[in-house]
Amino acid sequence: MSATAIPTAASVADAVARLSPEGRAFIDGAYVDALSGETFDCVSPIDGSVIAQVAACDQADVDRAVKGARAAFEKGAWSKASPAKRKHTLIRFAELIREHADELALLETIDMGKPIADSRQIDIPGAAKTINFYGECADKVSDEIAPTDPSAVAMVVREPLGVIGAVVPWNFPLLMAAWKLGPALATGNSVVLKPAEQSPLTAIRIAQLAVDAGIPAGVLQVVPGFGETAGQAIGLHMDVDMVAFTGSTEVGKYFMRYSGESNLKRVSLECGGKTPHIILPDYPDLDKAAEAVAWGIFFNQGEVCNAGSRLLVHEGIRDDFIARVAKVAQGIQPGNPLDQGTKMGAMVDATQMERVLGYIEAGKADGATVAMGGSRVMQDTGGCFIEPTIFADVTNDMKIAQEEIFGPVLSAITFSEVDEAVRIANDTVYGLAGALWTRDVSTAHKVARDIKAGVVWVNCFDAGDITTPFGGFKQSGFGRDKSMHAMEKYTDLKLIWLQLD
Ligand code: NAP
Ligand code: MG
Numbered sequence: 001m002s003a004t005a006i007p008t009a010a011s012v013a014d015a016v017a018r019l020s021p022e023g024r025a026f027i028d029g030a031y032v033d034a035l036s037g038e039t040f041d042c043v044s045p046i047d048g049s050v051i052a053q054v055a056a057c058d059q060a061d062v063d064r065a066v067k068g069a070r071a072a073f074e075k076g077a078w079s080k081a082s083p084a085k086r087k088h089t090l091i092r093f094a095e096l097i098r099e100h101a102d103e104l105a106l107l108e109t110i111d112m113g114k115p116i117a118d119s120r121q122i123d124i125p126g127a128a129k130t131i132n133f134y135g136e137c138a139d140k141v142s143d144e145i146a147p148t149d150p151s152a153v154a155m156v157v158r159e160p161l162g163v164i165g166a167v168v169p170w171n172f173p174l175l176m177a178a179w180k181l182g183p184a185l186a187t188g189n190s191v192v193l194k195p196a197e198q199s200p201l202t203a204i205r206i207a208q209l210a211v212d213a214g215i216p217a218g219v220l221q222v223v224p225g226f227g228e229t230a231g232q233a234i235g236l237h238m239d240v241d242m243v244a245f246t247g248s249t250e251v252g253k254y255f256m257r258y259s260g261e262s263n264l265k266r267v268s269l270e271c272g273g274k275t276p277h278i279i280l281p282d283y284p285d286l287d288k289a290a291e292a293v294a295w296g297i298f299f300n301q302g303e304v305c306n307a308g309s310r311l312l313v314h315e316g317i318r319d320d321f322i323a324r325v326a327k328v329a330q331g332i333q334p335g336n337p338l339d340q341g342t343k344m345g346a347m348v349d350a351t352q353m354e355r356v357l358g359y360i361e362a363g364k365a366d367g368a369t370v371a372m373g374g375s376r377v378m379q380d381t382g383g384c385f386i387e388p389t390i391f392a393d394v395t396n397d398m399k400i401a402q403e404e405i406f407g408p409v410l411s412a413i414t415f416s417e418v419d420e421a422v423r424i425a426n427d428t429v430y431g432l433a434g435a436l437w438t439r440d441v442s443t444a445h446k447v448a449r450d451i452k453a454g455v456v457w458v459n460c461f462d463a464g465d466i467t468t469p470f471g472g473f474k475q476s477g478f479g480r481d482k483s484m485h486a487m488e489k490y491t492d493l494k495l496i497w498l499q500l501d
Contacts (some may be wrong), residue, residue, distance in 0.1 A: 006120045007102040008059045011042045013098065015110045015338070019103060021056035023200070024264040025061060025224060026207035027219025028068040034225070035060045042201065045113035045346040045353075046337055048382040051188050054200050055251055057225035058251050062192065063234035069163045069190035070239055072218030079160055079188040083139035086186060089133030093213035097128040097206060104202050110198040112170050113346030113384065114300055115337050119461070126177035126204075130482075134182030137484055138304045146495075153498040158216070159493040162241040165234035167227075167255070168203075169247045170196035170348050171303040171406075177203050179470075179481040180244045187490045192221045192240070196229055196247075198348045200224035213370035227251065232258065242266035242402035242490065246305075248404070249429070249475045268489050270305065270471055270478025272404040273432030276425035277308035277461065278472065280418065280438040281317045289437045290324035293410070296461040298388045299331045302408035303346055303475070304357075304435040305476075308461055310394075322412055324391055326372045334377055336386040346383045347407060353384040356407030360389060363400040368411070369393045394425045413482065418443060422450045431473030435461050454480070 009015035023042060024031040038056040043049070055061070073079045078086070078479075097104065105119035106126075114123070146154040166180035177193055184191050195203035200222075207222040223230050231251075234240055235258030242265055245255050249271040259265050277296055279289055296308030312320050336343035347353040353376065360374050373389035386408055394401050394411040401411050415421040425434055434451035437459055438444050447455040454472045457463055464470060469480035479489050 004131045005102075006117050007106045007108055008340070009110075009338050010112050011338070012046050012051060012257065015106050017081070019107055021052040021107060021201045021492070022204050023224070024053040024204070025055045025057050025064050025065070026204060026220075026222040027061070027099070029211050031208070034058065035064065040197070042111065043349065045349050045384040046110060046381070050111055052201060054224045056229070056312055057223040058229040059233040060227070061223050061293075062230055062237060063363050065161055065192045065223050066237050066239050068218040069192050069221050070077070072161050072216055073160075073190045077216040078185075078219045081188070086188065087135045087138040088139065089214045089480060090131055090182070090186060092133035092145040093210050093215060094128045094135060096209040097124065097131065097215050100114070100205075100209060101125065101128070104205060107201045107205060108174060108199070109345070111201045112173060114292055115342040115345045118300065118345075120287070123172055123175050126412045127174045129466055130175070130182045132180040134186035134487070137183075138186040138489060139419070141484070141487065148369060150360055151500050153500065155496040155498070157494050157496060158187070159494050160491055162189060163239060164189045164191045164239045164490060165233050165237070165243040166191050166193045167234060167243060167245045167247065168193070168195055170199035170362045171300060173199035174202040175207065176246045177191070179246070182246065183486040184490045185215070185219070185319050187487050190221075192223060192234060194223050194225065194234055194250050196227050197224070235259070236262045238263045244268050244479070244489070246270040246481075248272055249477070252477055266489070269477030270481060271477040272430055273305050273307070273455070273472065273476050274310060274402065274404055274430045275306050275308045275433040275435065276310045276312050276451070278312040278425060278434070278436040279314060279321060279420050279444065280319070280421075280436065280440075281314040281441050283459070284439060286317065286321060287324055291328050292320070292461040293325050293436050294328035294332060297410045298329060298344060298408050299462070301344055301386070303348060303352075303406050306455070306462065307406075308435060309405060309409065309411060310396075311410055311412040311417055312424055313412060315416050318392075318414050322371055322390065325410070326390055329372060329388040329390065332388055334387060336381070344388070344408065346385050348384070350384055353386060356386055356409065357406055358408070359400055359403070359405045359409060363391045363394070363398065363409070366398040366400070367393065368398060369398060371412070373408075402428065418447065422447055426450075426452050429475040432476035433457070455499050
């Protein structure tokens, strides 16, 4: 397979035969079974088949991984390595991810059901780029000397925290892990990574690549398992210094509690969202906006934390605009994720599919109108597929407007004045992202300031770069991934006051 080609597999079984997915934990530089010997089935949502047996790590395994991570941290081969050495090693790690991109992309797709073209062109290159970026950052950050009286030298230095627990979701399995690993490792920490139970395979695979790149054994440990066991054990562990979490707001709150009940470990949370996507009638190219609205909710099967799930459209253009969005959505129908041309894949598992179908029923029961879709499709495959769904006549108090669906469901709400649009946009517990389309620069600036969210896009959607911070306001969490700002949360400030005689 060439570097740019999209890997092909005739079926999930064919991919499994070629990849032989590893399902064991990775601790202290080697693949190991859970101490209990327990495993669980890793199921592909493409056809419902079992693709690997995965180690069901629990508290004992987490404890073992944390002890190894702590020992590696204290030994200092990574934590006290020169920043230049960490830089070169992380850049090598990123290169190895790129060299294994075809394999990793196929693994990601059979594990969580996203289209193979997305895995190959977005997730895996994005993960490599992230690790590479933080490698580059490792030796670009200097400490400070404070402007004190000249009788002292007051050095304000940043030190790694120690052992980081990284707990990540299933929607962008490797990419979300990389957002944590990059800055945590670049600043010298050890990491214990728990991937989501639905999608553990790429995290398990790259642990070996990290060691191959020269990251010392113990610095990156991977403990697959369930949230209630492995995840909770990380949250409650007395020797984990910080948890970097991406997932639901509900579980994010658990991590705050775990911290309070244990060692007051630092917590950073990237949680859910209910992004408002505002269309003002003055924007001249409504087809362009409709294209962005459709992809903004249907990309990755709608399993995106910042998905533009609430369309706030001016009442004067409502029917015309929804028709334009539906036209684009016709071209984003689910298909076999292993086919190169597929644009929408499978929901991650049967549970998530049922959850989304439940929200569709709730929308109907609350009086919203199905303008498009609304059903499970491709049942004969044994997979978990839902068609792009658009609800019209939604009011912001409905369940489908308030709760995060995490599926391909768009809720269209109308407004008449800009102020009203802003009020509706902010009438949510979430604050991850927002977007608006207008040609008026004053309105653009004012609304962007008024939306309470960590990112606001103007005349685009989901634009970003590894150099820009990402994260939420309100119950979407706190702390930022991406950009050099992300490095701050994996370090603590220390003042060294040196009095001159
Ligand atoms: P989730 O259920 O909150 O799970 C996230 C992680 O937490 C998984 O590894 C999970 O393990 C673990 N976990 C679950 N219950 C736990 C518990 N009681 N104690 C400790 N750990 C526990 O979220 P998800 O369903 O995987 O992902 C979807 C959510 O992630 C959505 O809400 C989405 O908005 C959010 N998300 C946010 C961002 C962002 O950057 N803001 C990005 C992507 C996704 P198991 O898998 O074993 O349950
Ligand atoms: Mg899976």
